[in-house]
Amino acid sequence: xxxxxxxxxxPKDLKSLHQKDLGQLAIELREFIIDIVSVKExxxxxxxxxxxxxxxxxxxxxxxxxxxxWDVGHQAYGHKILTGRKxxxxxxxxxxxxxxxxxxxxxxxxxxxxxxxxxxxxxxxGMAISAQLQGKIERQHIAVIGDASIASxxxxxxxNHAGVTNANILIVLNDNAMGIDPSVGALKKYLTxxxxxxxxxxxxxxxxxxxxxxxxxxxxxxxxxxQLKRLQKIEGPKLLHVITTKGKGLQKAEENQVTYHAPxxxxxQTGELQKKNGAIEAPKFQDVFGKxxxxxALKNEKIVGITPAMPTGSSLKYMMEAIPERAFDVGxxxxxxxTLAAGMAADGLIVFCNxxxxxxxxxxxxxxxxxxxxxxxxxxxxxxxxxxxxDGPTHHGVFDIAYLRCIPNLTIFSPLNEMALRNIMYTAxxxxxxxIAIRYPRGRGKTLNWQLPMKKLTIGxxxxxxxxxxxxxxxxxxxxxxxxxxxxALDEPDEIAHYNFPFIKPLDSVLLxxxxxxxxxxxxxxxxxxxxxxxxxxxxxxxxxxxxxxxKIFGVPDNFITHGNTQKLYKKAGIDKMSVKKYVQxxx
Numbered sequence: 001x002x003x004x005x006x007x008x009x010x011p012k013d014l015k016s017l018h019q020k021d022l023g024q025l026a027i028e029l030r031e032f033i034i035d036i037v038s039v040k041e042x043x044x045x046x047x048x049x050x051x052x053x054x055x056x057x058x059x060x061x062x063x064x065x066x067x068x069x070w071d072v073g074h075q076a077y078g079h080k081i082l083t084g085r086k087x088x089x090x091x092x093x094x095x096x097x098x099x100x101x102x103x104x105x106x107x108x109x110x111x112x113x114x115x116x117x118x119x120x121x122x123x124x125x126g127m128a129i130s131a132q133l134q135g136k137i138e139r140q141h142i143a144v145i146g147d148a149s150i151a152s153x154x155x156x157x158x159x160n161h162a163g164v165t166n167a168n169i170l171i172v173l174n175d176n177a178m179g180i181d182p183s184v185g186a187l188k189k190y191l192t193x194x195x196x197x198x199x200x201x202x203x204x205x206x207x208x209x210x211x212x213x214x215x216x217x218x219x220x221x222x223x224x225x226x227q228l229k230r231l232q233k234i235e236g237p238k239l240l241h242v243i244t245t246k247g248k249g250l251q252k253a254e255e256n257q258v259t260y261h262a263p264x265x266x267x268x269q270t271g272e273l274q275k276k277n278g279a280i281e282a283p284k285f286q287d288v289f290g291k292x293x294x295x296x297a298l299k300n301e302k303i304v305g306i307t308p309a310m311p312t313g314s315s316l317k318y319m320m321e322a323i324p325e326r327a328f329d330v331g332x333x334x335x336x337x338x339t340l341a342a343g344m345a346a347d348g349l350i351v352f353c354n355x356x357x358x359x360x361x362x363x364x365x366x367x368x369x370x371x372x373x374x375x376x377x378x379x380x381x382x383x384x385x386x387x388x389x390x391d392g393p394t395h396h397g398v399f400d401i402a403y404l405r406c407i408p409n410l411t412i413f414s415p416l417n418e419m420a421l422r423n424i425m426y427t428a429x430x431x432x433x434x435x436i437a438i439r440y441p442r443g444r445g446k447t448l449n450w451q452l453p454m455k456k457l458t459i460g461x462x463x464x465x466x467x468x469x470x471x472x473x474x475x476x477x478x479x480x481x482x483x484x485x486x487x488x489a490l491d492e493p494d495e496i497a498h499y500n501f502p503f504i505k506p507l508d509s510v511l512l513x514x515x516x517x518x519x520x521x522x523x524x525x526x527x528x529x530x531x532x533x534x535x536x537x538x539x540x541x542x543x544x545x546x547x548x549x550x551x552k553i554f555g556v557p558d559n560f561i562t563h564g565n566t567q568k569l570y571k572k573a574g575i576d577k578m579s580v581k582k583y584v585q586x587x588x
Contacts, residue, residue, distance in 0.1 A: 005029055010084050011058040011109075022059065022221050026051050030249040032086075033077050038268035041390070042093050042100055045247035045260045047077035049176055049218075050144065053242060054078035056224035057142060057172075060232065066140035067111040067127050071120035071149045073101035074261070075174070076110075083109035093390035095564025101394060115394020116362065117149040117179075117332050121158030121171060128167035140232065141169045148179030148309060151187045152332040162237045163209035170231055171239045175215065176246040179309050180261050181317075185331045195243060205239045214241025219248060258312055282447055285440040285478075286383055288418045290315025291451075292425050293352055294322045300429055302350045306330060308337040314354040314383050334359050338366035338378070345376040350429050354381040357397025357439060358388075364403060372409045377432040379425070385414070385439035386477070386527030387556070387570065392563030397439070398556045402532035404437050405505055411436040411459060412504040414477030414526075418450035420502055426454035439477065441527065443566070446481055462508035468497025471587055472519040474512075476501045476534045479527045479575070486577045495588055504534050507541060516547045521587050523552045525575060530555030554580060 004021055005028040008014055030051050037044045057068060070076040081089055091097025102110040112123045120143035128141040149155060150173060162169060175191055177183050193199035195215055205212045211234055216223055231238050247253025252271030253260035265274040297303040297319060305327040311317040319327040330337050334355055341353040360382060371378050385397040404412055411434050415421040424438055466487060475483050480500050487496060499515060501508060524535035535553030542551060556573045570576040
């Protein structure tokens with residue numbers, strides 16, 4: 001049989017097909033996604049689940065004139081392939097290649113850039129209102145949002161506003177009972193009841209003034225096309241409820257939807273994950289957190305853990321398995337997670353609130369208003385701090401030092417290694433006078449023997465890792481290991497000293513003043529924004545104590561860093577080993 005997908009380079013080509021050929025196209029599109037992702041890696045299950053929906057949307061609507069927004073963007077691979085990026089799809093998430101998420105600058109078919117969830121309804125409503133104001137009354141506006149994302153507060157804010165407008169919008173609720181982990185909460189239970197026909201008579205979306213259709217089979221292409229064509233003709237806000245299976249078409253992905261959200265490399269025929277080489281590896285920082293909180297919580301009954309929809313990604317799953325009554329997945333609700341933590345801390349619990357660095361940005365007001373102003377000792381564990389790699393600028397955790405450092409009462413800590421992470425967690429649960437943010441990176445540490453007895457740290461204390469006479473390199477966080485490796489490669493010259501400052505706030509003022517007085521050249525390095533970051537804090541301190549020296553700051557520059565291999569991104573940001581080495585060597 002001749003390939004249909006081979007001849008599809010735009011939705012215009014798609015519209016020229018007979019409707020009876022769309023089923024074959026779905027088969028080919030699914031195979032194409034599996035073929036590429038099995039080798040190049042990326043998000044798999046979400047895109048496999050919406051293959052038929054993607055085809056139907058582009059077949060019925062006049063994109064890009066009609067605006068189509070994909071919430072989060074994990075499920076947009078089929079969309080990218082059908083909208084002119086098929087021949088370069090193998091560069092997906094690769095350095096210099098296309099983004100793994102919709103991106104406005106990449107294609108006119110990407111109506112709105114995404115990466116974080118629950119933004120689609122608000123953005124779509126903004127476009128629809130704009131179309132009304134400009135007299136574009138025929139233009140259609142469609143958002144595809146999942147059942148996990150629609151439970152977020154921001155999605156409800158958008159629904160609440162849209163329901164009192166006559167905006168020409170269609171919300172497609174892609175209901176597969178999954179986010180990255182299984183969906184949680186009362187809304188998930190309600191949608192389950194809708195699917196089984198046991199929901200109460202009133203429909204929540206109809207009560208919000210949406211024309212509701214569904215639930216329908218999201219893998220039935222003729223039915224999807226029929227319903228989308230019907231809804232095209234109905235004015236005002238509409239919601240189409242479709243039931244899909246995440247990972248559809250690859251048995252392993254259907255059976256293990258959490259793992260196959262982003263499975264890494266796998267056998268495209270069997271779905272079997274690529275086996276590791278068997279070498280013993282250092283642990284992931286997330287697993288150090290996850291196993292350490294269980295270890296501490298088993299001894300301290302006041303400890304609780306909170307995560308907004310990322311129990312697997314944050315490794316809070318270990319506590320949810322061991323002590324389920326004290327570990328909480330609150331769904332995609334970062335603001336709620338922070339204020340829930342504040343409420344618990346106000347009543348005497350010891351709260352570890354684990355949120356990806358980039359996602360804590362969504363709860364910034366709550367960090368200030370509900371935690372810091374009231375000086376509640378919430379322990380924020382910020383996973384994925386720094387440059388995270390292929391997920392790109394929406395997911396890089398490079399702003400946390402900058403946006404947290406200005407908040408009064410807040411301590412900021414970045415561990416050099418796994419033991420330091422364990423030690424600060426142990427110290428925090430003993431009792432703190434202030435809230436603390438502990439930032440650590442995606443990926444693995446360097447220490448095999450990391451499960452050592454924990455010890456109490458002195459808040460605000462730095463340390464010397466190597467003595468020197470002329471040049472002082474001050475690092476914070478795991479990037480300090482790169483500096484240690486660089487110094488070993490340089491035969492550890494006597495001129496260079498290396499200091500580790502895990503406490504970004506408060507700084508070790510005694511040690512820092514000593515460094516500033518005794519060295520000719522001062523260098524700071526961090527895997528965060530160079531503006532208002534750790535280096536800026538050192539510079540401010542020098543100014544405040546009246547020491548006038550040039551301080552070279554190595555940090556992420558004032559632009560959004562693209563996606564790609566982390567080593568390449570470090571080089572692009574100018575915080576790689578060679579960039580530091582080149583700067584240092586001019587003084588040796």
